[in-house]
Amino acid sequence: MNAEPSLLQGALLLFAALVVVLVIVIWSIRRHRDPKLKIESESPIDALLPSLAGLTLSTAVPGNSVEIHENGAFFDVLVERIAAAQESVHFETFLWKPGQLGQRIANSLCERARAGLQVRVLLDAQGCRTMEKQMREQLRDAGCQLVFFHKRKLRNLGVLNDRDHRKLVVIDGREAFVGGHCITDNWLGDAHDGEHFADLSVHLRGPIVNNLQSVFSENWAGETGELFVGDDVFPNLEPAGDVTMHAAYLKPEGSAPAVKILHHTAICLARKRIWIQNPYFIPEPEAIDAFGTAVARGADVRVITPSTGGSDAPMVQHAAHRNYEKLLRCGVRIFEYPHTMLHQKVMTIDGVWSAIGSSNFDDRSFETNDEITIGICCAETTRRLDAIFEKYAAEATEIKLDEWKKRGWLHKLRDNFYYLGNELL
Structure with missing residues (x-):
């Protein structure tokens, strides 16, 4: 008469043991010695x-220029440079929420896609989960390739905690933006009140941009399998300044x-x-x-x-x-x-x-x-x-x-x- 409870308890214990083993396996795969x-x-x-x-598996690259952009003024420069793109726009970010800024960026990307450029947009699936369905359709209908990093799927079970926290834009393979700015209305303005954040990003030109294109390619290839080549994405870059x-x-x-x-x-x-x-x-x-x-x-x-x-x-x-x-x-x-x-x-x-x-x-x-x-x-x-x-x-x-x-x-x-x-x- 007690067989069913015993079987249930045994099944629960087996399940708990499997969970523990899975956690240990994931930990053992990810563990490393700290420096x-x-x-x-x-x-x-x-x-x-x-x-x-x-030490960081990179190379020191001379011949670059750097400009610093603060707070909401950054987006004026970003939109201007996207509008000037001739070949490709690669856009990667962690956080994109509905609002004025999101619509402005989407419109800018769509305009370039309709002009025949390769526009690839890589968004973190968790950080950008509230992006409106209408905006996703707008981007795709215009010809943008829209991809979400580590969506909630069974095949991503072991990496769901791994998020793409990068904020990176590469234009024509010749200039790039890197920093902390996200695509929500909190990043507009000039940090003038508690609802508008302070942030910094840098605008880079020169041979370093080849490296940053590689950064974008890493997760793009991981999600899509697509490898892109050619002068429109990896051009031969001449020095643009004297910064290493x-x-x-x-x-x-x-x-x-x-x-x-x-x-x-x-x-x-x-x-x-x-x-x-x-x-x-x-x-x-x-x-x-x-x-x-x-x-x-x-x-x-x-x-x-x-x-x-x-x-x-x-x-x-x-x-x-x-x-x-x-x-x-x-x-x-x-x-x-x-x-x-x-x-x-x-x-x-x-x-x-x-x-x-x-x-x-x-x-x-x-x-x-x-x-x-x-x-x-x-x-x-x-x-x-x-x-x-x-x-x-x-x-x-x-x-x-x-x-x-x-x-x-x-x-x-x-x-x-x-x-x-x-x-x-």
Whole structure:
């Protein structure tokens, strides 16, 4: 008479065991050794570009130009350059929501597709899930190839947590945009209120664009199987300036992702200054120790990030708060901006080198997401990025250790609770 319950219990136990085995298999496939944050070198970072690029499976590419675009003004330049395209437009982003900006970008892409250009649009299936059916049809009816990255399908079961967090546009294979801007109306305006975000993207020309076309091709080929060739996508590029750059984006099996290695190596090489602008700043314990070591050797280490009131994800800021005391004890200066979301992902080193792209300073970006970060060796670009840091820091609150230790028990409880899920936030 008890056979049926016993069979049910056995089936449930078997199912639970299979789930555990599956989790272990997925973990074992993805696991890797993190880089040791200790580098023996006295050379300045700008003398080590081949090393920085080589460690991240890239190449230092000379002969480029870079322009920085802030906040909503970025989209005026982007739309203008899309309209000037002659051969191809490749557009990749993580977040696209209904609104004025989405319609403007869609209209721009459709116009080029109707003109006979190859327009390929790669959107993250999770981040762009609210895109209207009408807009999808508009893009496809105009001739755009619209593809969604890692849709919710059985064949994607093992990679559903892997998201395409890149923000990348490549035009005619000759110019590219990389940064943090997403396609929602929050990115319009000039960060003038709590509903309109601050962000940065860079406009690049020169041989580095071949590398960025390769970045787009990686996930496009992965989703569609299509390989594109020819001068309309990979032209022979002449120098467009005097800036040397390198791109970090790969996630090699069994090794730490390139964006993580890049950020950590740069921290270890800094001698004078590390200034970070990042919306989600949750460094691992080893990285915190590396920041402390940098301070001990004389580096000025500063971080600016949104406050819980300014952030679009307060739980992430609470998770970040869990590490503030240790960071402050190490000598890191932390500034919280309360007025709106600071979404730029920037790190500058010693006034001569900078990193900008889509990567947050947290485990999700460093370990899971597909990201793109550009390393730029240019004192003028670094100066401009540091000036943007100072602009927002002037209106931010610097966190002081003595006051921070006195925050309430409920605040501390939230910090530690949300930190438990920091790898998924």
